[in-house]
Amino acid sequence: MSDDPTVAALQQRLSAFAAARSWQPFHTPKNLAAALSVEAGELLEIFQWLTPEQAGAVMDDPQTAHRVRDEVADVLAYLLQFCTVLGVDPLVELAAKIDRNEVRFPVE
Amino acid sequence: MSDDPTVAALQQRLSAFAAARSWQPFHTPKNLAAALSVEAGELLEIFQWLTPEQAGAVMDDPQTAHRVRDEVADVLAYLLQFCTVLGVDPLVELAAKIDRNEVRFPVE
Amino acid sequence: MSDDPTVAALQQRLSAFAAARSWQPFHTPKNLAAALSVEAGELLEIFQWLTPEQAGAVMDDPQTAHRVRDEVADVLAYLLQFCTVLGVDPLVELAAKIDRNEVRFPVE
């Protein structure tokens, strides 16, 4: 995974993309939170009528697999843009949340 | 940002966390997509009654800022677990999506 | 409004529609709750990039107005089917909720 783009690099690409198209006025925190929720709904839509078994096999069909990957990208895009606009570091926040959850849900 | 946890490391921590608590049977793709959508809704809830101006100042209040960070962590946690279960690399997918969008929305 | 179809009549039409197409196995409470959430996201999508002013004028454009009406119908359809499957009377529940809220949020 060492050649993966980093989250910071993706955030910079997304910011440059929006700036080049003068889309920043639309990218308010409220609008980006709404867009994130809308895209999460589009990802859920793929699964809404599937049995658990069908849902588990969703990547076997190339067209559905493409749709899943595309919606994952959209969700991540809006999450990262939301974080950029508000100055939140999503990786640090998730690490801190896992730390808290290890205390909250101890393993016997 | 060089000391940030990586996405791959967070995915491993989340997998270990779920395995230690025997939560994997619940972490089907369909359930994780539903949970992602639910958490995105909880993030949006913070903003639902705010004017654009109030929404832009949401990090000035420590309690609201904590809530925003906590919901960002939850959204990212379910997105990463969804990707782990289905073998999707979210960073690669987002980079590919930005590539496609650069063709789809050319800058004059 | 006296010639409006009633909620009970619409629930019966929706049940007959699903039965005639053998769709009932898909109409589990969990799937219908997911579909309701997905359709609410599609309604929100219409508004996600609009200013409050633009959002208020959304019915002035015939195409957007049609889209709003169509998504309202979809949200109501899944809400009513969910209620039918679980034996919940949505009108009675809303009246009871308003009663509770009148106590919870007293007018000075």
Added chain:
Amino acid sequence: MSDDPTVAALQQRLSAFAAARSWQPFHTPKNLAAALSVEAGELLEIFQWLTPEQAGAVMDDPQTAHRVRDEVADVLAYLLQFCTVLGVDPLVELAAKIDRNEVRFPVE
């Protein structure tokens, strides 16, 4: 069901409730669409980790049944307020949508 409150009567109660508390400025179409989506997420949350079997038995537990009824009321409340603000008749729209779907999905 003849003693059920009507949708029109509930819309009037909701409008009077909001007016008495000076909440109308918050009840823009965009905010109400966001709130509807948030509440639909809260309804889905009840089901997110349940198997189809557990989800089907959700009304057997009095506490969960109350939560389901409460979230149904919230979803309907925001849907009706959204419709009031934009002048959409949800019952007429759903009847029209079923008409269209009968053409779109013919029974053999």
